[in-house]
Each structure stands twice: as structure tokens, then as C-alpha cells.
Amino acid sequence: MTHEHDHLELEQLSDWVDGRLSPEEDRDVKKHLALCTTCSERHARLQSLIAAARALPGEIEPPPSLWSDVRSRVVPVHSRNRQWWLLGAAALFLVALSSAVTTLLVRRPPVIIVRQGATPAAIIARPLPALVRAVDADYAGAIRELDESLAEHRRQLDPTTVTKVEASLHVIDLAIEEARQALAADPSNLTLHDLLAASYERKVELLRRASALLPST
């Protein structure tokens, strides 16, 4: 970031998320994120990716048959070529593994927020399909974070603005609730899954924008 209107490099953003920047750089990044929608969105995506990655199992075991299959193909080959076959097989395995991980990540929509208290008790009481819980969980962290930040500083916002934000959040919450109920009744419906995730994204986006309205930003 050399100029206030340039965007943050992904590497810089990543270092910031990991807490590897100097206090001065840290201030610069925070200031930039408060003002730059593009970088703020990129940051949210990065956070969601990290959250999704954290949710993955620590290790992914290859199928038991994979290594014996690889070995059976490698053994007959001339020793000079063996290394290349091994490398090739390893590369194939890594590609397959990478694809599996990518698929897992892509299938999980970016993480975002459920306001505390926004989920009706009736829904909490009802057992929800894993898919709905997964979408809820994906967004819960980010929503909670933004919600808390907003709640903490809401006095700094004009009451009319707060009313407007809350009215829109209410509209989104109703949409989320409807989509959740529909998905609970029809867990295999991918369209519903996408629409639920989209409503959550609207909510995160609105909360982020409301936070950006705080005088300090």
C-alpha cells in the first residue's frame, strides 16, 4: 500500500491477519480497511477462507488403496524412471487432494453473521439439518463480530441512521429465517442453500457498512 487509493496486496493483508505487521503498518492497514470497500471485502473473504480452513480436519487420509495402486504402477518401471513416476504420482495425488480441499472450501460459502438474539427460539429448539447449521456457523463469527462492534459504538451513530440500519437488518433477518425454514424442510435444495447464503452475505455487508459509518472510520 503505497498510496491511499491503492489496494492492499494480498500478502500484506495476509500478514496483517496473522499479526505480522509492525504497529505502524498495522495502523495503516486498519485505516485503509475502514475506507476501502474492495479491500474490506477481500479481508472478509480471507477471514472466511481461514475460518473454513480451520474447520477442515487436521489430516486427510488418502484412500487405503491409493498407495498400493501407485506402488504397483511404479515398481515395474526402470529404476532411472522410477523417481519420475513417483513424482508424477505424488503430483497427481497432490492435485486430487488440492481439488478435494478446494471443493470443500468452495462448497462452504463465505462466513458471516447471525445476530445474537436474532434467531427465534422456535428455530433453536428444532433440530436443524447439518447443511443449515453449516451455513449458520459459516456466517456466525463474522456477524457476531460486526454486531458487537456496532452495539458497542451505536451511540456514536445518528439515531435515525440506527433506525434505518435496524429496519434493513430486520428485513434481512426475516429473509434468512424463511430460507432457513425452507432449507430445514428441504435440505437437498441447493438453490435454497445458495439463497440462504446470499441473505447472510447481505446481512454481513450491511453490518460492515453500518460499522463504516461510525465517526472514527
Next chain:
Amino acid sequence: MIRPLLLRALCCTTFVVALPVGAIEAQRTVDVGRAVTSTASIRIFGAFAELRIRGWSKDSIALTGTIPSDARFDGGFVTSTKGPSSGAKYFLETASGAPSGKLELRVPAGARVWAKSGSATIDVEGVTGGLDLNIIGGSVHVAGRPHDVNVESMDGSVTVEGSPAWVRIKTATGDIVLAGGSNDAGLTTVSGTVRVPSGRYERARIESVTGAVDFAGEIARGGSLDIDTHSGAIDLDMPRKTAAEFDVASVAGTIENRITERPAVPSREGRGQEIGLTVGGGGARIYVRTFKGNIRLMQQGSSKEF
């Protein structure tokens, strides 16, 4: 007894009438300017009520207007030891906190302007650089061909009549109008309406929760249009020469197709309706999803009465 009472009443009336007049008159002028680079960056934020931004062919910035006399107006130009300044930053704070003051900002056409206010009317014309505008209420109007436009508003309406290469508009309840086309457009609202009455688009994405979407633009061959709403109705009024593949579904709403003879069918996923169409040999991709909004697919020139 009557005369003093009348006098007092008269005095009070005069005071009440004089107060707003005095308040209106308590203004001061703003008039700053300086040579800047042709791609200078200008930031202006605070409680201005009206901001006109005009791109001009001069490599200089001129900020003029009137603000309340008790307002705090700070800022200045980025200093440069060699040549013109690379930008400016100004801040306006009114004593009451309420938006006030009318400003006109003239900038080199290729400049990048960043403006943020609580509730304001922002009108932009002739800027070919970049715009980043943020309001809560009021309205934003952009005309011309800015390279990129980013507008965020809560309940302020946003109208972009130019053809920015890249445009993002986000509102909560504010209505959005985009006319003129774009290579890459993203329009998002919670409950405002989204209207795209014209223009050619390479990639367009429209998202709404309850707001209705009315799209009548042209999608470039190889381009894409993605629309999703929760309950907002969606009207697609496509040009006759459209060459696209449509993939359209409503989970709990209806779909009416006037582009071809084919009716929508019950969704493969068990509820709602869906329809897949290829018109004009395909080429563009149009993907529409809604939870319970009703969708109408139309061809321009045909009757919109269903």
C-alpha cells in the same frame, strides 16, 4: 396594558421570524484552488448537504461554495516539492452536526474523487477517473464515463447514467438506477428497487432481498447476468437480438415466460418453478434465482401485460 402586550408579542414574532433569516445569512464562502496532476486524488468528507463534482480539462482543483459561518472547514492540498500537487483532502464539520453547505468541486477529468457525507445530494458529471461516494440519505447522480464508480448509501437513491467500466452500488433502502452500460456491474440492495433500463453489460450481478429488479439492458455475447432476490419480483425485458442461455428458478414464486413459447416447469428440486432457455443461439449466460419473488421474462417490444 394592551399596548405593552402587543409590543411584546410583536417583538417575539420579530425574533422568531428573524432567527431563521439570520441563520440563513450566517454563511461564509469557500474558495480554494490549486494546480494538481491530471490524476489527482481528492477526498472530501463531512457534513456537506450538496456537492457538485465536475470534471474539467484543466489540471487544477477548484472548491467553491457556501458553508455555515460557524462550520469547521479544514484540509488542504498534498504538498509537492516538484510540480503540481497530487491531491487534496477537505473536511467540513457543522456546529449542529446536521448536513449543511453547498459545495462545487471542479477536478481534472481523470481525477479520483472520494466523498462521504451523512445526508447529501451528490451530483457528478464529466469525471473519467474514479469515484468513491458514500452517503446515508439524500441522493447520488453520476453522469458521464468514469472509469470506476463505487457508491454506498443507506436510504439515498443512486442513479448512474454514464457507462463506467466498473461499477458497484450498494444501498439498504435506496433505489438504484443504472443506465448506460458497464463492463462489470454489481448492484446490491436490501429493499430498494433496482432498475437497469438500458445499456450494454459484459458482466452484471444484481442482488436484492425484498427490492424488485427490473432489467432491460443488453448482455454482451459471452457476458453474464446474475440476479438473486429473496422476495423481490424480477422482470427481465430483453432486447430482441439477445443471444443467451437462461437458467431461471423461483423456489416459491412463479415464472412467466414471454420470450419463447415454452412455459416454466415445476422445479427439479420439488417446489417452485424453473425454466431453461437458449435464445439467439446462446452466447451469454443469464442466471436468475429467487426464493419467492415472481419472475417475468419478456422481450422488448412485446406487451408487458400478463
